[in-house]
Structures are given as C-alpha cells and as structure tokens.
Amino acid sequence: MDQPLVSVRDLKIGARTDSGREVEIIKGVSFDIAPGEIVALIGESGSGKTTIALSLMGHARPGCAIQGGSIRVGRRDVTAMPERQRAAMRGTEVSYVPQSAAAAFNPAKRIMDQVVEITAIHQLMPREQAEAKARQLFRALALPDPDTIGSRYPHQVSGGQLQRLSAAMALIGDPALVIFDEPTTALDVTTQIEVLRAFKSVMDKGAMAGVYVSHDLAVVAQIADRIIVLKNGVVQEEGPTEQILHAPKHPYTRQLLDAFEPVPHVPMARPDAAEPILAVQDLCAGYGVIRGGVPAAKILQDVSFRLERGRNLGVIGESGSGKSTLARAIAGILPAYRGNLLLDGKELAPSLQQRSKDELRRVQIVFQLADTALNPAQSIETILARPLTFYHGMTGAARNARVIELLDMVRLPGHLRHRLPSELSGGQKQRVNLARALAAEPELILCDEITSALDTVVAAAILDLLKELQRELNLSYMFISHDLSTVEAICDEVLVMLKGRVVEALPAARMSTEAAHPYSRLLIGSIPQLDTGWLKGLEQDPALMAQFAGR
C-alpha cells in the first residue's frame, strides 16, 4: 500500500515548567506507519517516546501541548480536530495499552465490564455481542479460562494476565492502530515471554498497525518491523529492525547496543583472608504474627551461602522469590527467626537492636528506588553527613571535606551537596544513595536492585562505578537483581532463588552453560536476546512453565 496509515510531520510538543520556562520536549519529529506495520519507539527516559505515542491519540499530558507539525491517522488530521472528535476516535481507531495494567484497571469493577467499556461508550455493538467478542480475544491472547475470566476482579488474576487483558480492552474496538506503552517492563522475564507471544500472535492475525514504546531493544527486536531510536525528542536513527540491530549507523544506537554486550567480570585477586566476609547458614525469615518463634508467612527457608571477601554474589529470581527479604534479613531490618549469620567469622545477631554500632557500620544496604531512599526534606550534604557523624563522630570542616570526597568518589561534583534530592536526576540520586553507604566505610554492601529503575546506559555507568569502588576500597557486594545480564557483569557467583529457597548456586561467568536445575534453565532461557528470531525459536516446556509459575 502506498498510503501510510499514520504520518507524523515535524511534530513539536512543548511544556511550561513551574518557573514559567518553555521547554521543548519533542523537537520536530517525522515518521510514517504503514497499515499492519509495528513500529517501535526506543529511547531512554526523557527521550519523549511516550509523549509521541500519546500524541497519536491527540493527547498531551497535563502541562504539555502540541505546538506544531501535523499528525494524520487514517484520513483524519488529529492535530486539527477539536477535542470531541479526538475522543470519538480514541478506542475505535487508535487505542492504548498502558505500562501498568494494575493501575489501568479499576479494582472495584469486574474485568468484563471494563474490557467491553469501549463498545458501550462508542455504541459499537450490543453487550451480548461485545462479550462474545471479548471472549474471542481472551482466547486469542492465550488467557486461561477465557469463558469465565471476565467475571473475576483485577486482583484475582496475575500481572501478566492483567497485561494481556488490558490488550483485550484496547483491541475490542477494532482499532487501526494500537499503542503499546512499555507493556512488559514491569513483568518478570518468564511472564514477559507469555505476554509478548500473545501480543505478537494477535497483531500478526489482525491487520492492525502498532506503536511499541520501550527502552529494551531485545524486547522490541521480537515484535517490531521497524525501529525509531529517539534521544531528547529528536529521531536519531530510523530503520528496519534487522538493520538497526546488525548495522546501526548512528553512534547513539551503537551505544545502546553496546550496553547489551556482556562485559566479562574479572574477579579481584583473592585476598588471603581465610574467613569469608559473610556466611549464612540455614537462614529462615518471614513476616506476620510470630507464634511459637515462627512467623505466620514464612518467606526465606534454609538459605545458606558463603561470600568471600572482595567477591560479589548475585541473587536472581522472579518477584516474590524472596531476594529482597534475604537482603533485609542480612541487614537485620527483618530479623531472621532461625539460622546463623557470620560476619567475618563472628556471629551476627538477627535484629538491629542487638547489633553493635560497628557491626551495623560494616554492612550497608542500598535500595532500589533512590527517590524513596533519600529523605526529600534533607539536602545532599545533610544526608551524607549523618553517617559520618553517627559512625565516625566527624564534625565541622573535616566532615564537609569528607562529604565532598564522597561525592567525588561517586563522580558527582561537590557543589551538588547543597541541593535537595528532588533537584537531581535518577542516576545522580542513585549515586548519592551509594555515597551514603560508602560514608559508613562498610566492608559489605547489599545492593537491592539498584540499577533496575535506571536507563541502560546510566545503569552501565553505575556498574562501572561499583567495580571501580570495589578495587579501591576492597568491598564485597551482594547484588540482587532480576536482570541477569547485570548480574553477569558484576558478580562472581550467582544464587538462583525460587519461593524463598536457593535452588542452585552457579559461577556467574558460566551461568548459561552450567545451570542444571530446570528453574535456573527456564529463567536464564527467558532473557530476551538481540535476535529477531529468538522468541519464535524459543522452546519452552509448558509443563515446566506451569510448575514454576505458581499460580
């Protein structure tokens, strides 16, 4: 077909900040989408990919406005339409699958009522017919119990199922264009595969065109025909998926691709210390009311491992596997009810109150979300100065000098210390978060998904920083992540966790070849590869999936 379905010409979207400054978010973007084609918008956070996707529905987020250019969908000029006509178009011609399906569903209404809502709003078909069509879509999306799942409430289905249901919601009005806004980002790798497969099969069957917004090149490689690489609201490169993956022209695309290349981790020369920095024996921990010394909800069960000084231990597993609970139990935030913790050969009490200040100093924990881990009411200086005063009794000029030194250690300029956390970028916040742990002069740092919320390029920089600090300060890390490539890049050994138990301990470098436990193999096999045929060629035992899905 010669006439493209969507054509965007010189699109400009701007916003006004609180201080009244005009900011250009999208700076003249042009592209076309042919009928039936899936185009991916790739870029890091702040690149404008979601803003462009939303503008295809004629929508701009509060505070933003389409300031120039034109968007044409089908025969209609979206930019010239009044809001009423745009509203009539949404759902029937263009529809939207949001990132967080959990937030997109109303928890108080049944799923079916919400899925057929579009047909009711636009008066497309009678309710009976709409429900029949919804069930058809449920089947096409490979949802379990397609005939009855609609009568459940959103909390009664899993995250991956909910994401597919939100796709059904978007598809019921037979739109010509579907916008997927990072629909699998919040899902586990094994669930991501199910969802991607379902999306791919419905999109292949229908003649619908799609826009797939993501920051993950490997995911996009599986589903998109064409990729548009964005940065700071400008198109960097545009081309067919194969070309972008194998023959990128723009340096930024190459940088994105490089972040995927596994950087082999070179372990540090092993110090002679005989005692491991941390030894965990039969650790059990849980939440809830404690009766007879055992909590109501047992999370960790009989976890044992050793971490040698100067080495790094990765902990991988899906959400709910107890990874974070393990870090909390070691840090003493959640006291273990059974088992032993040995720090440098000495027994560590289970709860915070029983540990000495020095023991607390030697083990520091860094959390995933720097947004919530830094007190929004305190300046960076106050945040970093507190552990210095608390553990080392530093005051005045010596403390100030040390704060600047710490910021320098994490590669931040010293003048940032007068700012509040809200005035820093995500990567900068995570660096401050790390600097606070370093202020204690710890020997072991527990990193709980510290790169998960960051863009690939920023995350890679943080990993480099961690390695560098390790060399300089002789640190040991326990690195919790659901992202296996991250773990591979920094860890010497890896623990695979499933439902609170360690199923296997593997050397990180040979993780994919030596994994013996079926769950480890499933998990490692589920990481998307930078290969367009990966999803198609992926063989997974459905019985195995069902066994470990636990639902």
Add this chain to the structure above:
Amino acid sequence: MSLALRLPTPARLGYSFNWVGRIGLAVILFWAVIAIIGPWIAPYPPGDMVDFDYFGPMSSQFWMGSDYLGRDILSRIIMGTRYTVGIALAAVMLACAGGVLLGMIAAVVGGWFDTLLSRFLDAFNGIPHLLFGLVVVAAVGSSIPILIVTLAAMYLPGSYRFARALAVNVNTMDFVTVARARGEGFGHIILREIFPNILGPVLADLGLRFVFIVLVLSGLSFLGLGVQPPNADWGALVRENIEGLSLGAPAVIFPSIAIASLTISVNMFIDNLPTRIRDRSE
C-alpha cells in the same frame, strides 16, 4: 575596609514568601502587639459602663460604639485580644504539638502501643466537646490555664489521628528504613526523618484547628465557662451583643470582624508559607 555585610534576610535564606502570606503575617503581628500593649491603649476600662445609651452608634467618643450595657466596644475588643489570641494560640500549639508527637511515636512504635493509644484517643474524641468542658470546669473551676489545657485536650485526638496517618506513610519509606538500619535512635527517626516530611500538612491542620478553637472558646464563654465577666473574649462579645444585630449596632459587627481578620490571616499565612517549609517533598 570593605566588610561584605550581608544581612541574612528571609529572601537570602530561601524563605521568602508572597504578598498574601505577608498580609497574613502582618495582621497576626498586629493582633499580637495589641494583645501585649492592650491595657495601655484601651480608652476605657473594659468593665465600666461609660455610655448612657445601650448599643450606641460609632462616635468620636466611642469609636466602635457601645454594647448592651453601654460599655465601650473598642476597649473590650482590645482587652479581649489577650484572651482570644492568647488562649487559642496556646491551646492550638499544645494540641498540635502533643498530637503530632504522640502520632509520630505511635506510627514508629506500632504494635499494641499504637492500638492502645489510638483506641483511647478515639474514645476520648467521642465525648462532646462542650460537655467535656462543662465537666472539667465544674470539677476544677475556671481559670485561664485550665481553659487552655481543656481546649488543647479537646483538639489533641484529631491532631493525633492526622499526624499518625501521615507518619505511618512516611515511616514505610526506604529512607526511614535506611536510618533504622544505620542504627539511629528513636528521636532521630522521629524528628529528623519523619517530622520534616509531614510538616506541611500538619501546619495546614494547625490553621484549621486554630479557627475551631476560637469558636469553641466563644461557646464556652457563652455558657459562662470561659473567660469570666467583666472580661470577655471576642466570641463572647459577639454572643452577648447578638440582639444588637437587629438594631444595626456596631457592637456585634466589630468583634466579628476581629475574629474574621485573625482566623483568615492565620490561614492565609499558613497556606502561603515559604515552599521550603510547606512542601519539602516537592
């Protein structure tokens, strides 16, 4: 010799605020000054009947007219400032300080302490305010300190509930967990980690509670339990002159204006506090 003398003005410290807030602050300061210098500037003793007429109009002799007994309203408002501003301000401070502190402690300690304190204060909140005042004043007699403590006790449970709900949310944030894992004591967690992050809403709540206390104080005075005659707080001035309303007497208008100016400006001031205090999370 050039000594770079830079006064640490609010603006330079980042504590500047807009003109609405400044007007509010100016009115509050005005009433505070009146409260202090009242006895020296009041033209007549507040209890003396100086006008031969009742509900007298505004005149050069009586600037704001006279009340139902022929007493000078201006003098009575000036003298009432002490009671209204003093009692209400002291009571609201006491209620909010106590409520916020207990709320934060309950949120951090949790468990049975939280449950016990919350249920006790809920039950306490169930007693009607005026009835409670009646019982207390009947038991121990009416005096200014008793009045302040009684009013504070009435409004403490609400403030506690409010602060506790906010503190519970902040308490689950990672930065509090980090502080706890660092080994920080109870005091540091409450005052440094939690308090600054609930300060904004707590201040807004304080402004609202202040208004309520002014109203309840006038109610108590009306029942004869509040400020004792011949002195009167502003609320009592409105109540005792309410019949003058049909006569168009200024005796009822001016105390009302006084109450309105104070309560509105307190809220104007709090709502327009510098962002550094009000909205630290932003």
